[in-house]
Amino acid sequence: MDRRKFLNTSAKGAVALGASFVPPISLAASHPDIAVVKGAPGAATRAAVEMIGGMGSVVGKGHRVVIKPNMSFASGPEVGANTHPMVVQAIAAMCWEAGASSVLILDHTLAPGVLCLERSGVKAAAAAVKDDMVYMVNDSDHYSEVEIDGGKNLKETEIVKSVLRADVLIAAPTAKSHSGAGVSLSLKGMMGLIYDRGTLHWKGLDSCIVDLCTVLRADLSVIDGTHVLSTNGPRGPGKVLNENTVIASRDMVAADAQAVAEFTWYGKKFQPRQVAHIRHAHERGMGRMDIENLRVERLAL
Template identity: 30%
Template sequence: TVFDHPCDDWRKSYANSGIEEAAKKAGATGVPANLETYYRSVSIPKGRSLNTAKIHNAILDSDKWINVPVLKNHGGAQLTISMKNYMGIVWDRGYFHANALQQCIADICTYEKKPVLNIFDAYRLMKTSGPRGRSLSDIVLSKGLFISPDIVAVDTAAANFFNQARNMPLENVTHISKGQELGVGTMNLEKLNIKRVRI
Protein backbone atom coordinates (compact mmCIF):
# COMPACT_ATOMS: atom_id res chain seq x y z
CA THR A 1 0.00 0.00 0.00
CA VAL A 2 1.23 3.47 -0.91
CA PHE A 3 -0.37 6.71 0.21
CA ASP A 4 0.10 10.37 1.05
CA HIS A 5 -2.15 13.17 2.23
CA PRO A 6 -1.00 15.83 -0.25
CA CYS A 7 -1.88 19.52 -0.34
CA ASP A 8 -3.63 19.12 -3.70
CA ASP A 9 -6.00 16.55 -5.20
CA TRP A 10 -4.59 13.14 -4.35
CA ARG A 11 -5.32 11.62 -7.77
CA LYS A 12 -3.42 14.37 -9.61
CA SER A 13 -0.60 14.27 -7.06
CA TYR A 14 -0.17 10.50 -7.40
CA ALA A 15 -0.22 10.72 -11.21
CA ASN A 16 2.02 13.80 -11.60
CA SER A 17 4.65 12.54 -9.15
CA GLY A 18 4.94 9.16 -10.86
CA ILE A 19 3.92 7.40 -7.63
CA GLU A 20 0.82 5.89 -9.23
CA GLU A 21 2.74 4.34 -12.12
CA ALA A 22 5.59 3.09 -9.92
CA ALA A 23 3.14 1.56 -7.43
CA LYS A 24 1.28 -0.29 -10.17
CA LYS A 25 4.51 -1.65 -11.64
CA ALA A 26 5.52 -2.93 -8.20
CA GLY A 27 2.13 -4.51 -7.54
CA ALA A 28 1.22 -1.97 -4.86
CA THR A 29 -2.03 -0.09 -4.42
CA GLY A 30 -2.25 3.67 -4.02
CA VAL A 31 -4.98 4.48 -1.52
CA PRO A 32 -6.77 7.81 -0.98
CA ALA A 33 -6.29 9.99 2.07
CA ASN A 34 -8.73 12.81 1.35
CA LEU A 35 -11.56 11.89 3.74
CA GLU A 36 -11.57 11.98 7.53
CA THR A 37 -13.15 8.52 7.60
CA TYR A 38 -9.78 7.07 6.50
CA TYR A 39 -8.26 8.12 9.85
CA ARG A 40 -8.54 7.06 13.49
CA SER A 41 -7.75 9.06 16.59
CA VAL A 42 -4.74 7.96 18.63
CA SER A 43 -3.11 9.20 21.80
CA ILE A 44 0.28 10.94 21.75
CA PRO A 45 1.18 10.59 25.45
CA LYS A 46 4.68 12.08 25.15
CA GLY A 47 3.50 15.12 23.20
CA ARG A 48 4.03 18.61 24.57
CA SER A 49 1.76 20.52 22.17
CA LEU A 50 0.04 17.54 20.53
CA ASN A 51 -1.74 14.96 22.69
CA THR A 52 -3.97 13.28 20.11
CA ALA A 53 -3.92 12.95 16.33
CA LYS A 54 -5.92 11.26 13.61
CA ILE A 55 -3.59 8.89 11.74
CA HIS A 56 -4.41 7.14 8.47
CA ASN A 57 -5.69 3.58 8.72
CA ALA A 58 -2.99 2.42 6.30
CA ILE A 59 -0.40 3.18 8.99
CA LEU A 60 -2.41 1.94 11.94
CA ASP A 61 -3.32 -1.36 10.25
CA SER A 62 0.09 -2.06 8.71
CA ASP A 63 2.62 -4.61 9.95
CA LYS A 64 5.47 -2.23 9.10
CA TRP A 65 5.71 1.10 7.33
CA ILE A 66 8.41 3.02 5.50
CA ASN A 67 8.60 6.81 5.42
CA VAL A 68 9.68 8.21 2.01
CA PRO A 69 9.88 12.03 1.95
CA VAL A 70 11.27 14.31 -0.73
CA LEU A 71 13.75 16.90 0.57
CA LYS A 72 12.33 20.40 0.15
CA ASN A 73 12.00 23.84 1.62
CA HIS A 74 8.85 24.50 3.64
CA GLY A 75 7.61 27.93 4.67
CA GLY A 76 6.54 26.99 8.20
CA ALA A 77 8.75 24.05 9.17
CA GLN A 78 11.75 25.36 7.18
CA LEU A 79 12.34 21.90 5.71
CA THR A 80 10.29 18.86 4.83
CA ILE A 81 12.28 15.75 5.61
CA SER A 82 11.31 12.56 7.45
CA MET A 83 9.86 14.10 10.61
CA LYS A 84 7.84 16.75 8.78
CA ASN A 85 6.65 14.04 6.38
CA TYR A 86 4.54 12.63 9.24
CA MET A 87 2.10 15.40 8.34
CA GLY A 88 1.30 13.27 5.30
CA ILE A 89 -0.14 10.52 7.53
CA VAL A 90 -2.39 12.73 9.70
CA TRP A 91 -5.76 14.32 9.03
CA ASP A 92 -5.69 17.37 11.31
CA ARG A 93 -2.73 19.30 9.88
CA GLY A 94 -4.42 22.61 10.61
CA TYR A 95 -3.92 21.97 14.32
CA PHE A 96 -0.17 21.61 13.76
CA HIS A 97 0.06 24.95 11.97
CA ALA A 98 -2.00 26.73 14.64
CA ASN A 99 -0.29 25.22 17.70
CA ALA A 100 3.53 25.37 17.66
CA LEU A 101 4.18 23.63 14.34
CA GLN A 102 7.78 22.61 15.08
CA GLN A 103 6.82 21.10 18.45
CA CYS A 104 3.83 19.26 16.97
CA ILE A 105 6.08 17.72 14.33
CA ALA A 106 8.41 16.43 17.05
CA ASP A 107 5.43 15.26 19.11
CA ILE A 108 3.82 13.17 16.35
CA CYS A 109 7.14 11.38 15.87
CA THR A 110 6.88 10.00 19.42
CA TYR A 111 3.87 7.91 18.40
CA GLU A 112 4.64 4.28 19.21
CA LYS A 113 4.28 2.88 15.67
CA LYS A 114 7.37 4.28 14.03
CA PRO A 115 8.64 3.67 10.48
CA VAL A 116 11.13 0.83 10.18
CA LEU A 117 13.04 2.96 7.66
CA ASN A 118 13.19 6.58 6.60
CA ILE A 119 14.30 6.91 2.98
CA PHE A 120 14.54 10.51 1.91
CA ASP A 121 14.76 11.36 -1.72
CA ALA A 122 17.21 14.18 -2.39
CA TYR A 123 17.83 13.43 -6.05
CA ARG A 124 16.18 16.75 -6.86
CA LEU A 125 15.68 19.02 -3.87
CA MET A 126 13.41 22.04 -3.76
CA LYS A 127 15.54 24.87 -2.34
CA THR A 128 12.86 27.61 -2.41
CA SER A 129 9.09 28.13 -2.69
CA GLY A 130 8.21 24.91 -0.88
CA PRO A 131 6.18 22.90 -0.37
CA ARG A 132 4.73 23.21 -3.89
CA GLY A 133 7.37 25.20 -5.77
CA ARG A 134 6.79 27.73 -8.53
CA SER A 135 9.33 27.01 -11.26
CA LEU A 136 12.31 24.88 -12.21
CA SER A 137 14.57 27.55 -10.70
CA ASP A 138 13.41 26.27 -7.29
CA ILE A 139 14.99 22.87 -8.01
CA VAL A 140 18.58 21.68 -7.54
CA LEU A 141 19.75 18.40 -9.06
CA SER A 142 21.56 17.13 -5.97
CA LYS A 143 21.48 13.37 -6.62
CA GLY A 144 21.28 12.22 -3.00
CA LEU A 145 19.49 9.41 -1.17
CA PHE A 146 19.61 8.96 2.60
CA ILE A 147 18.37 5.91 4.53
CA SER A 148 18.16 5.31 8.29
CA PRO A 149 15.86 3.82 10.92
CA ASP A 150 16.76 6.84 13.12
CA ILE A 151 14.46 9.66 12.01
CA VAL A 152 16.34 12.39 13.89
CA ALA A 153 19.72 11.28 12.57
CA VAL A 154 18.57 11.08 8.96
CA ASP A 155 16.93 14.50 9.21
CA THR A 156 20.09 15.97 10.71
CA ALA A 157 22.06 14.61 7.75
CA ALA A 158 19.39 15.91 5.36
CA ALA A 159 19.45 19.40 6.84
CA ASN A 160 23.24 19.51 6.53
CA PHE A 161 22.95 18.32 2.93
CA PHE A 162 20.30 20.95 2.13
CA ASN A 163 22.54 23.64 3.61
CA GLN A 164 24.98 23.03 0.75
CA ALA A 165 22.31 24.13 -1.76
CA ARG A 166 20.88 27.01 0.24
CA ASN A 167 21.83 28.57 3.56
CA MET A 168 19.66 26.81 6.14
CA PRO A 169 21.40 26.41 9.51
CA LEU A 170 20.44 23.25 11.37
CA GLU A 171 19.29 25.29 14.38
CA ASN A 172 16.55 26.86 12.23
CA VAL A 173 14.89 23.47 11.79
CA THR A 174 13.92 23.22 15.45
CA HIS A 175 11.67 20.17 15.21
CA ILE A 176 14.84 18.08 14.78
CA SER A 177 16.36 19.17 18.11
CA LYS A 178 12.93 18.92 19.76
CA GLY A 179 12.71 15.35 18.51
CA GLN A 180 16.06 14.57 20.10
CA GLU A 181 14.85 16.13 23.38
CA LEU A 182 11.84 13.78 23.28
CA GLY A 183 14.08 10.74 22.76
CA VAL A 184 12.97 10.07 19.18
CA GLY A 185 16.56 9.79 17.89
CA THR A 186 20.00 11.39 17.91
CA MET A 187 21.54 14.38 16.17
CA ASN A 188 25.04 13.18 17.04
CA LEU A 189 26.07 11.73 13.68
CA GLU A 190 29.65 11.17 14.84
CA LYS A 191 28.47 8.35 17.11
CA LEU A 192 26.79 6.48 14.25
CA ASN A 193 28.21 3.97 11.79
CA ILE A 194 27.44 5.81 8.55
CA LYS A 195 28.04 4.14 5.20
CA ARG A 196 28.53 6.47 2.26
CA VAL A 197 28.11 5.08 -1.25
CA ARG A 198 28.93 6.90 -4.49
CA ILE A 199 27.36 5.64 -7.71
Protein backbone atom coordinates in the same frame (compact mmCIF):
# COMPACT_ATOMS: atom_id res chain seq x y z
CA MET B 1 5.15 0.03 21.99
CA ASP B 2 4.59 -1.00 18.38
CA ARG B 3 1.54 -0.04 16.34
CA ARG B 4 -0.23 -3.38 16.88
CA LYS B 5 0.12 -3.20 20.68
CA PHE B 6 -0.91 0.43 20.46
CA LEU B 7 -4.16 -0.56 18.75
CA ASN B 8 -4.89 -3.26 21.32
CA THR B 9 -4.96 -0.78 24.20
CA SER B 10 -8.27 0.80 23.19
CA ALA B 11 -10.26 2.12 20.27
CA LYS B 12 -8.52 5.44 20.64
CA GLY B 13 -5.20 4.05 21.78
CA ALA B 14 -2.73 5.65 24.14
CA VAL B 15 0.97 6.15 23.67
CA ALA B 16 3.49 7.13 26.29
CA LEU B 17 6.80 7.69 24.57
CA GLY B 18 9.04 10.75 24.64
CA ALA B 19 12.01 11.30 26.88
CA SER B 20 12.18 7.68 27.99
CA PHE B 21 12.42 6.38 24.45
CA VAL B 22 15.78 4.80 23.57
CA PRO B 23 17.22 6.06 20.27
CA PRO B 24 17.74 3.42 17.61
CA ILE B 25 21.25 2.21 16.87
CA SER B 26 22.80 0.11 14.15
CA LEU B 27 21.57 -3.48 14.16
CA ALA B 28 25.10 -4.79 13.66
CA ALA B 29 28.58 -3.38 13.88
CA SER B 30 29.06 -4.07 10.18
CA HIS B 31 26.31 -1.65 9.15
CA PRO B 32 26.48 2.15 9.26
CA ASP B 33 23.88 4.27 11.02
CA ILE B 34 23.38 6.35 7.87
CA ALA B 35 23.99 5.59 4.20
CA VAL B 36 24.46 8.35 1.62
CA VAL B 37 24.43 7.17 -2.00
CA LYS B 38 24.83 9.18 -5.19
CA GLY B 39 23.35 7.73 -8.36
CA ALA B 40 20.16 7.11 -10.29
CA PRO B 41 17.21 7.22 -7.87
CA GLY B 42 16.13 3.59 -8.04
CA ALA B 43 19.61 2.11 -7.89
CA ALA B 44 20.71 4.56 -5.18
CA THR B 45 17.69 3.63 -3.08
CA ARG B 46 18.47 -0.06 -3.26
CA ALA B 47 22.12 0.52 -2.46
CA ALA B 48 21.39 2.81 0.50
CA VAL B 49 18.95 0.38 2.10
CA GLU B 50 21.32 -2.53 1.52
CA MET B 51 24.17 -0.63 3.19
CA ILE B 52 22.26 -0.26 6.46
CA GLY B 53 21.28 -3.92 6.63
CA GLY B 54 18.84 -4.48 3.79
CA MET B 55 15.06 -4.42 3.71
CA GLY B 56 15.02 -7.85 5.32
CA SER B 57 16.23 -6.24 8.55
CA VAL B 58 13.08 -4.08 8.58
CA VAL B 59 10.36 -6.11 6.85
CA GLY B 60 9.66 -9.72 7.77
CA LYS B 61 7.53 -12.43 6.20
CA GLY B 62 3.85 -11.55 6.45
CA HIS B 63 4.39 -7.97 7.55
CA ARG B 64 1.94 -5.26 6.56
CA VAL B 65 3.89 -2.25 5.31
CA VAL B 66 2.92 1.39 4.80
CA ILE B 67 5.21 3.63 2.74
CA LYS B 68 4.75 7.38 3.21
CA PRO B 69 6.22 9.38 0.30
CA ASN B 70 5.47 12.95 -0.70
CA MET B 71 2.87 12.86 -3.48
CA SER B 72 0.71 15.72 -2.27
CA PHE B 73 1.13 18.05 -5.24
CA ALA B 74 0.17 17.78 -8.91
CA SER B 75 3.71 18.06 -10.28
CA GLY B 76 6.49 15.88 -11.61
CA PRO B 77 9.62 14.92 -9.65
CA GLU B 78 11.72 17.62 -11.33
CA VAL B 79 9.87 20.28 -9.29
CA GLY B 80 11.11 18.70 -6.04
CA ALA B 81 7.74 18.77 -4.25
CA ASN B 82 7.08 15.03 -4.58
CA THR B 83 9.23 11.95 -3.99
CA HIS B 84 10.84 10.61 -7.14
CA PRO B 85 8.68 7.71 -8.39
CA MET B 86 11.68 5.43 -8.89
CA VAL B 87 12.61 5.81 -5.22
CA VAL B 88 9.11 4.73 -4.22
CA GLN B 89 9.15 1.90 -6.75
CA ALA B 90 12.44 0.55 -5.38
CA ILE B 91 11.23 0.67 -1.77
CA ALA B 92 7.99 -1.12 -2.62
CA ALA B 93 9.79 -3.80 -4.62
CA MET B 94 12.21 -4.46 -1.77
CA CYS B 95 9.31 -4.81 0.68
CA TRP B 96 7.69 -7.51 -1.45
CA GLU B 97 11.04 -9.23 -1.92
CA ALA B 98 11.47 -9.29 1.87
CA GLY B 99 8.18 -11.16 2.28
CA ALA B 100 5.62 -8.45 3.03
CA SER B 101 1.99 -9.59 2.90
CA SER B 102 0.75 -6.14 1.92
CA VAL B 103 2.31 -2.84 0.89
CA LEU B 104 0.37 0.43 0.84
CA ILE B 105 1.71 3.75 -0.44
CA LEU B 106 -0.31 6.53 1.19
CA ASP B 107 -0.53 10.31 1.40
CA HIS B 108 -3.17 12.88 2.32
CA THR B 109 -2.85 15.10 -0.71
CA LEU B 110 -3.15 18.89 -0.72
CA ALA B 111 -3.95 19.16 -4.43
CA PRO B 112 -6.73 17.05 -6.01
CA GLY B 113 -5.78 13.44 -5.38
CA VAL B 114 -6.31 12.06 -8.87
CA LEU B 115 -4.02 14.72 -10.36
CA CYS B 116 -1.36 14.10 -7.69
CA LEU B 117 -1.27 10.36 -8.29
CA GLU B 118 -1.01 10.86 -12.05
CA ARG B 119 1.42 13.78 -12.30
CA SER B 120 3.74 12.68 -9.51
CA GLY B 121 4.39 9.48 -11.44
CA VAL B 122 4.17 7.41 -8.25
CA LYS B 123 1.08 5.42 -9.20
CA ALA B 124 2.47 4.36 -12.58
CA ALA B 125 5.88 3.50 -11.12
CA ALA B 126 4.35 1.41 -8.35
CA ALA B 127 2.08 -0.42 -10.80
CA ALA B 128 5.19 -1.77 -12.50
CA VAL B 129 5.79 -3.71 -9.26
CA LYS B 130 2.21 -4.53 -8.24
CA ASP B 131 -1.22 -2.99 -8.77
CA ASP B 132 -3.39 -1.48 -6.04
CA MET B 133 -0.70 -0.14 -3.73
CA VAL B 134 -1.10 3.64 -4.10
CA TYR B 135 -3.96 5.51 -2.43
CA MET B 136 -4.87 9.03 -1.44
CA VAL B 137 -6.34 9.16 2.09
CA ASN B 138 -8.30 12.39 1.89
CA ASP B 139 -11.66 11.28 3.32
CA SER B 140 -12.39 11.33 7.05
CA ASP B 141 -13.55 7.71 7.07
CA HIS B 142 -9.93 6.62 6.55
CA TYR B 143 -9.03 7.89 10.03
CA SER B 144 -9.28 6.93 13.70
CA GLU B 145 -8.89 9.28 16.64
CA VAL B 146 -5.77 8.68 18.70
CA GLU B 147 -4.77 10.13 22.05
CA ILE B 148 -1.10 11.08 22.44
CA ASP B 149 -0.11 10.61 26.07
CA GLY B 150 2.93 12.71 26.83
CA GLY B 151 2.27 15.06 23.94
CA LYS B 152 3.39 18.56 24.84
CA ASN B 153 1.21 20.49 22.41
CA LEU B 154 -0.61 17.82 20.42
CA LYS B 155 -2.79 15.72 22.73
CA GLU B 156 -4.89 13.91 20.12
CA THR B 157 -5.25 13.62 16.38
CA GLU B 158 -6.82 11.43 13.71
CA ILE B 159 -4.44 8.97 12.03
CA VAL B 160 -4.94 6.76 8.98
CA LYS B 161 -6.36 3.41 10.11
CA SER B 162 -4.13 1.42 7.76
CA VAL B 163 -1.07 2.98 9.37
CA LEU B 164 -2.22 2.00 12.84
CA ARG B 165 -2.67 -1.58 11.63
CA ALA B 166 0.73 -1.71 9.93
CA ASP B 167 3.69 -3.71 11.20
CA VAL B 168 6.21 -1.49 9.41
CA LEU B 169 6.13 2.23 8.57
CA ILE B 170 8.62 3.58 6.04
CA ALA B 171 9.19 7.31 5.57
CA ALA B 172 10.08 8.15 1.96
CA PRO B 173 10.09 11.94 1.73
CA THR B 174 11.64 14.14 -0.87
CA ALA B 175 14.15 16.60 0.57
CA LYS B 176 12.52 20.01 0.44
CA SER B 177 12.29 23.33 2.19
CA HIS B 178 9.17 24.29 4.12
CA SER B 179 7.82 27.75 4.86
CA GLY B 180 6.70 26.82 8.38
CA ALA B 181 9.11 24.11 9.54
CA GLY B 182 12.28 25.12 7.68
CA VAL B 183 12.58 21.73 6.00
CA SER B 184 10.18 18.90 5.27
CA LEU B 185 11.79 15.47 5.60
CA SER B 186 10.91 12.25 7.48
CA LEU B 187 9.56 13.83 10.67
CA LYS B 188 7.53 16.59 9.05
CA GLY B 189 6.29 14.18 6.38
CA MET B 190 4.29 12.20 8.95
CA MET B 191 1.74 15.02 8.87
CA GLY B 192 0.56 13.49 5.59
CA LEU B 193 -0.92 10.61 7.59
CA ILE B 194 -3.27 12.69 9.76
CA TYR B 195 -6.59 14.29 8.90
CA ASP B 196 -6.40 17.78 10.44
CA ARG B 197 -2.99 19.27 9.69
CA GLY B 198 -4.05 22.86 10.25
CA THR B 199 -4.33 22.37 14.00
CA LEU B 200 -0.61 21.62 14.26
CA HIS B 201 0.28 24.97 12.76
CA TRP B 202 -1.53 27.04 15.37
CA LYS B 203 -0.66 24.80 18.32
CA GLY B 204 3.07 25.12 17.67
CA LEU B 205 4.24 23.29 14.58
CA ASP B 206 7.71 22.17 15.68
CA SER B 207 6.56 20.68 18.97
CA CYS B 208 3.49 19.09 17.38
CA ILE B 209 5.61 17.38 14.72
CA VAL B 210 7.60 15.69 17.48
CA ASP B 211 4.46 14.80 19.45
CA LEU B 212 3.02 13.19 16.33
CA CYS B 213 6.18 11.19 15.70
CA THR B 214 5.97 9.56 19.12
CA VAL B 215 3.13 7.62 17.49
CA LEU B 216 4.22 7.71 13.86
CA ARG B 217 7.85 6.75 14.26
CA ALA B 218 9.18 5.31 11.02
CA ASP B 219 11.02 2.00 11.14
CA LEU B 220 13.06 3.11 8.13
CA SER B 221 13.67 6.49 6.52
CA VAL B 222 14.71 6.81 2.89
CA ILE B 223 15.14 10.44 1.88
CA ASP B 224 15.01 11.26 -1.81
CA GLY B 225 17.58 13.93 -2.61
CA THR B 226 17.35 13.55 -6.37
CA HIS B 227 15.82 16.99 -6.91
CA VAL B 228 16.13 19.02 -3.70
CA LEU B 229 13.63 21.89 -3.46
CA SER B 230 15.93 24.25 -1.58
CA THR B 231 13.63 27.29 -1.62
CA ASN B 232 9.90 28.01 -1.74
CA GLY B 233 8.80 24.66 -0.38
CA PRO B 234 6.74 22.68 0.17
CA ARG B 235 4.93 23.26 -3.12
CA GLY B 236 7.40 25.17 -5.26
CA PRO B 237 8.35 26.22 -7.80
CA GLY B 238 11.64 27.16 -6.24
CA LYS B 239 15.36 26.63 -6.65
CA VAL B 240 15.94 22.94 -7.34
CA LEU B 241 19.33 21.36 -6.68
CA ASN B 242 19.92 18.22 -8.73
CA GLU B 243 21.84 16.31 -6.06
CA ASN B 244 21.03 12.76 -7.24
CA THR B 245 21.41 11.51 -3.67
CA VAL B 246 19.51 9.07 -1.46
CA ILE B 247 19.92 8.95 2.33
CA ALA B 248 18.80 5.93 4.39
CA SER B 249 18.73 5.25 8.13
CA ARG B 250 16.76 3.26 10.71
CA ASP B 251 16.76 6.48 12.79
CA MET B 252 14.42 9.06 11.26
CA VAL B 253 15.95 11.89 13.29
CA ALA B 254 19.44 10.98 12.09
CA ALA B 255 18.24 10.71 8.49
CA ASP B 256 16.72 14.18 8.67
CA ALA B 257 19.81 15.58 10.36
CA GLN B 258 22.01 14.17 7.61
CA ALA B 259 19.81 15.70 4.91
CA VAL B 260 19.97 19.11 6.57
CA ALA B 261 23.77 18.98 6.72
CA GLU B 262 24.13 17.39 3.29
CA PHE B 263 22.31 19.95 1.18
CA THR B 264 22.11 23.73 0.82
CA TRP B 265 18.93 25.41 2.02
CA TYR B 266 17.84 28.92 1.11
CA GLY B 267 21.31 29.49 -0.35
CA LYS B 268 23.08 28.62 2.92
CA LYS B 269 24.45 25.66 4.86
CA PHE B 270 22.75 24.74 8.13
CA GLN B 271 23.42 22.44 11.06
CA PRO B 272 20.73 19.99 12.22
CA ARG B 273 20.34 21.74 15.58
CA GLN B 274 19.20 24.88 13.75
CA VAL B 275 15.99 23.09 12.68
CA ALA B 276 13.72 23.28 15.72
CA HIS B 277 11.73 20.07 15.27
CA ILE B 278 14.89 18.02 14.67
CA ARG B 279 16.48 19.52 17.79
CA HIS B 280 13.35 18.85 19.87
CA ALA B 281 13.17 15.23 18.65
CA HIS B 282 16.81 14.70 19.65
CA GLU B 283 16.25 16.30 23.05
CA ARG B 284 13.21 14.10 23.68
CA GLY B 285 15.20 10.95 22.96
CA MET B 286 13.47 10.01 19.70
CA GLY B 287 16.66 9.72 17.70
CA ARG B 288 20.00 11.42 17.17
CA MET B 289 20.92 14.61 15.38
CA ASP B 290 24.60 14.38 16.40
CA ILE B 291 25.60 12.83 13.10
CA GLU B 292 29.25 13.62 13.76
CA ASN B 293 29.12 10.84 16.37
CA LEU B 294 27.33 8.36 14.10
CA ARG B 295 28.75 6.08 11.46
CA VAL B 296 28.01 7.55 8.04
CA GLU B 297 29.07 5.68 4.91
CA ARG B 298 29.03 7.02 1.37
CA LEU B 299 28.86 5.40 -2.03
CA ALA B 300 28.87 6.77 -5.58
CA LEU B 301 27.31 4.53 -8.20
